[in-house]
Amino acid sequence: MTPTLFGRWQTRLLLLATVGVIVSLPFAFGLINPIAAGSIYFWILGYVAIFGLGWDVLYNFLQKFRWDRDWPAAYQLLAGIWELVFVLCGVKIFGFLPVPLPKEVIPVDAFILHYSFVWLSVFIASQSIMRILFPRWRFRGGQWL
Numbered sequence: 001m002t003p004t005l006f007g008r009w010q011t012r013l014l015l016l017a018t019v020g021v022i023v024s025l026p027f028a029f030g031l032i033n034p035i036a037a038g039s040i041y042f043w044i045l046g047y048v049a050i051f052g053l054g055w056d057v058l059y060n061f062l063q064k065f066r067w068d069r070d071w072p073a074a075y076q077l078l079a080g081i082w083e084l085v086f087v088l089c090g091v092k093i094f095g096f097l098p099v100p101l102p103k104e105v106i107p108v109d110a111f112i113l114h115y116s117f118v119w120l121s122v123f124i125a126s127q128s129i130m131r132i133l134f135p136r137w138r139f140r141g142g143q144w145l
Contacts, residue, residue, distance in 0.1 A: 003071070007143040008056040011130065015122045016049045023121045027114045036110040044111070045118065047087050055083060073127070080119045084112070 003011070024045055030037030059079060063071050088111060130137050137143070 005060045012052050019121050019125045020045050020118050023118050033110045036106045040106050084115050
């Protein structure tokens with residue numbers, strides 16, 4: 001499947017709004033890390049969604065240089081790591097992303113753990129459950145509407 005830009009956006013928002021929220025709930029309730037519980041995880045999820053829309057424009061542009069116009073899973077892994085670094089720097093290190101809580105509330109290890117769980121869950125869902133729930137999703141360039 002070669003996803004269109006609109007298909008990338010739809011898939012990203014759908015998976016982050018469903019799978020991402022479900023995975024973030026144990027973190028927010030303090031079941032994973034009681035020290036860093038709260039709504040901060042949903043803010044991070046929102047930043048990943050917002051910045052991901054912009055990254056998808058870049059990914060879609062870069063994908064056109066590949067001979068098959070496809071985006072292999074290894075590149076998706078690299079994209080996930082790049083997005084982690086960008087959002088981590090924005091929230092924790094440079095503090096240019098506004099959060100309702102101080103930067104010290106969420107430790108770096110909790111941030112990385114949360115992002116990793118969300119990213120892996122969304123990646124697995126995009127490779128499996130999307131193909132089951134939306135069988136024509138692959139043939140419509142990733143668009144499910």
